[in-house]
Amino acid sequence: MHADPKGVLTGVHFLDGDHACCEGTLAAGARFAAGYPITPSTEVVERFAWRIPTVGGIFIQMEDELAASIAIQGAVWGGAKAFTVTSGPGFSLMMEHIGYAAITETPCVFVNVQRGGPSTGLPTLPAQADMMQARWGSHGDYSIIALCPNSPQECFDLTVTGFNLAEEFRVPVMMMLDECVGHMTEKVVIPESDQIAITPRRFTHQSPEEFRLFKPKEDLVPDMVKAGDGYRFHVTGLTHDERGYPSMNVETQDKLVRRMQDKLKPFTNGRALFEAVNLDDAEVVVVSYGITSRVAQRATQMARAQGVKAGIFRLITAWPFPEQHIRELAGRVKAFVVPELNLGQMVHEVERHAAGRAKVISVPHAGGTVHKPEVILKAILEAAR
Amino acid sequence: MSDAILDIPLDMTNPVEPFLRMDRMPHIWCPACGIGTTVNCFARALESSKLDLNKVAIVSGIGCTGRVAGYANLDSFHTTHGRAIPFATGLKLSNPELQVVVYSGDGDLFAIGGNHFIHAARRNMDIKVICVNNLTYAMTGGQTGPATPTEVISATSPYGVFEPSFNLVQMAEAAGASYVARWTTYHVKQLSRAMEEVLHKKGFCFIEVLSPCPTLYQRRNKMGDGLDAMKFYKQVSKVRNGAPTSECALTRAGEIVVGKFVDRDRPDYLELLTHQMKETLGDRYADPEVTTCSEG
Numbered sequence: 001m002h003a004d005p006k007g008v009l010t011g012v013h014f015l016d017g018d019h020a021c022c023e024g025t026l027a028a029g030a031r032f033a034a035g036y037p038i039t040p041s042t043e044v045v046e047r048f049a050w051r052i053p054t055v056g057g058i059f060i061q062m063e064d065e066l067a068a069s070i071a072i073q074g075a076v077w078g079g080a081k082a083f084t085v086t087s088g089p090g091f092s093l094m095m096e097h098i099g100y101a102a103i104t105e106t107p108c109v110f111v112n113v114q115r116g117g118p119s120t121g122l123p124t125l126p127a128q129a130d131m132m133q134a135r136w137g138s139h140g141d142y143s144i145i146a147l148c149p150n151s152p153q154e155c156f157d158l159t160v161t162g163f164n165l166a167e168e169f170r171v172p173v174m175m176m177l178d179e180c181v182g183h184m185t186e187k188v189v190i191p192e193s194d195q196i197a198i199t200p201r202r203f204t205h206q207s208p209e210e211f212r213l214f215k216p217k218e219d220l221v222p223d224m225v226k227a228g229d230g231y232r233f234h235v236t237g238l239t240h241d242e243r244g245y246p247s248m249n250v251e252t253q254d255k256l257v258r259r260m261q262d263k264l265k266p267f268t269n270g271r272a273l274f275e276a277v278n279l280d281d282a283e284v285v286v287v288s289y290g291i292t293s294r295v296a297q298r299a300t301q302m303a304r305a306q307g308v309k310a311g312i313f314r315l316i317t318a319w320p321f322p323e324q325h326i327r328e329l330a331g332r333v334k335a336f337v338v339p340e341l342n343l344g345q346m347v348h349e350v351e352r353h354a355a356g357r358a359k360v361i362s363v364p365h366a367g368g369t370v371h372k373p374e375v376i377l378k379a380i381l382e383a384a385r
Numbered sequence: 386m387s388d389a390i391l392d393i394p395l396d397m398t399n400p401v402e403p404f405l406r407m408d409r410m411p412h413i414w415c416p417a418c419g420i421g422t423t424v425n426c427f428a429r430a431l432e433s434s435k436l437d438l439n440k441v442a443i444v445s446g447i448g449c450t451g452r453v454a455g456y457a458n459l460d461s462f463h464t465t466h467g468r469a470i471p472f473a474t475g476l477k478l479s480n481p482e483l484q485v486v487v488y489s490g491d492g493d494l495f496a497i498g499g500n501h502f503i504h505a506a507r508r509n510m511d512i513k514v515i516c517v518n519n520l521t522y523a524m525t526g527g528q529t530g531p532a533t534p535t536e537v538i539s540a541t542s543p544y545g546v547f548e549p550s551f552n553l554v555q556m557a558e559a560a561g562a563s564y565v566a567r568w569t570t571y572h573v574k575q576l577s578r579a580m581e582e583v584l585h586k587k588g589f590c591f592i593e594v595l596s597p598c599p600t601l602y603q604r605r606n607k608m609g610d611g612l613d614a615m616k617f618y619k620q621v622s623k624v625r626n627g628a629p630t631s632e633c634a635l636t637r638a639g640e641i642v643v644g645k646f647v648d649r650d651r652p653d654y655l656e657l658l659t660h661q662m663k664e665t666l667g668d669r670y671a672d673p674e675v676t677t678c679s680e681g
Contacts, residue, residue, distance in 0.1 A: 056671035067471035074475025227460040236463035
């Protein structure tokens with residue numbers, strides 16, 4: 001199915017990443033957003049608040065991020081596609097409801113425009129230090145999908161992808177922007193609505209008598225219903241059986257938690273999104289994402305100019321981590337260089353899957369600005385030695 | 386035993402059964418707990434309201450009363466601690482034809498969820514909040530909550546509660562609720578009627594129900610059993626419809642003012658939103674079609 005033209009601002013635009021992300025939500029079919037102001041992310045919902053009354057939908061500014069992150073889930077069970085937007089401190093407050101979305105398999109999108117932390121940190125300056133929090137921040141075992149755009153164009157494109165993946169896998173999807181990507185302004189091309197593929201909600205075709213709210217289909221994902229359609233269903237954050245009823249026993253827990261983990265397995269293999277640049281002959285691969293990948297591009301060009309065969313593996317789906325790609329590359333390259341605007345987060349995943357078969361060099365940065373290309377270049381040159 | 390009870394045929398089903406998920410019985414509540422009584426009143430209110438039950442949704446938080454959603458034969462949501470109201474807000478706004486009821490406890494709604502309560506009342510969100518106030522955190526073992534009166538002994542106040550408690554009905558009125566009432570589980574007829582009334586009233590409606598917790602609150606405070614709680618409610622309750630909510634604070638053993646205190650008409654959130662958008666955008670305003678999330 002294709003995008004509803006009402007939400008699609010077809011044309012060539014000059015937009016920043018936050019605004020492009022907002023257009024992505026509208027193109028994807030989001031008609032409900034709840035937010036709480038926080039720099040550097042607020043522009044996403046500011047634009048939504050401006051746009052949505054003429055598209056047909058609702059924006060509500062809630063009293064805090066706890067409220068925003070659960071209001072969207074109420075809206076989803078009411079039948080809407082919905083999202084919220086935040087940055088570091090707000091993302092911390094939303095962790096509880098990321099877990100709720102995971103266990104209730106509520107398809108929704110959390111946009112996090114990352115800034116320096118911890119705590120209030122650097123409100124107006126970039127970081128990529130919430131990457132592990134995005135994966136592990138809520139308590140318990142669960143899986144999510146996280147996407148890392150590196151341009152305003154990708155803020156649009158990947159937001160549509162993010163909504164589609166949320167519906168397909170019924171997981172919360174994290175849009176992991178950073179302050180630079182969120183605030184940089186570039187050309188954004190928004191296609192015609194019939195060129196934008198939309199994944200519809202997996203509404204059941206079964207009758208209320210046959211339907212089981214958490215009975216998985218072959219792909220381990222259950223079909224869905226919305227309130228008001230006569231299904232008289234129950235949703236709980238407690239461990240639950242296929243009917244959605246609480247069930248406090250080891251077997252139910254094991255079955256539910258494993259399924260929530262396993263349903264994203266196809267994603268780790270065939271479905272990972274990434275960009276490969278000059279990998280065919282690469283000796284050194286820079287693994288990067290978001291704004292850092294654009295600095296890495298410059299650094300690899302400089303390395304090539306000095307005769308070092310450097311390539312880029314850009315994570316677009318940071319989570320689930322594209323483990324098999326790193327494993328394959330580890331067998332044929334000398335080293336990975338991993339620059340990040342944090343003191344070393346995704347580098348641990350690279351190390352884990354390289355498993356000693358290739359050197360892994362972390363290029364940490366505490367945030368506040370981006371790496372200098374020379375710093376990454378230096379690491380590439382050292383790695384090639 | 387009266388003849389009337391003996392006259393009930395053995396094969397007769399309880400009239401509230403259609404409103405409950407009987408496949409989930411028995412419930413988890415203690416003997417003489419008041420929550421079941423409130424659920425009975427709610428079932429009878431649903432029946433007499435004549436609402437299409439497919440269009441009534443119930444949202445609970447966490448705690449003993451948080452389990453109500455799971456037993457109601459409606460679209461039901463057992464959410465996170467304190468967050469039933471913002472969940473209900475999203476549900477209502479995305480699907481306005483639903484009548485959304487929030488059914489939760491005093492700790493859930495007024496401690497961890499207190500901020501959401503006052504903001505939903507301020508917005509006059511069209512949801513109906515039923516607070517079963519047992520004056521304690523019962524699920525976790527009877528700790529002090531924001532509604533626990535002073536001088537009470539609780540698991541976390543072994544030497545007696547000294548911090549002042551909230552007057553829930555006064556807070557609801559001050560924050561902007563369209564309807565505010567208080568009853569106890571002794572006042573089952575009045576409670577059913579109040580519940581039916583709010584099911585037909587627009588805007589943010591609040592009913593506080595004083596409800597016994599014999600296992601924890603009463604035992605620890607030597608207040609007897611469930612029957613003693615009924616006698617206590619009967620003895621100290623005073624019906625004062627329209628009483629100023631500022632005069633309705635609760636104490637450990639003092640008077641319980643019950644009745645309907647507030648019943649006023651204010652435009653609700655969606656009415657205000659629609660009005661504002663139409664004023665400023667005119668024909669450009671598109672009616673929200675939030676649930677366009679089409680099928681595959």
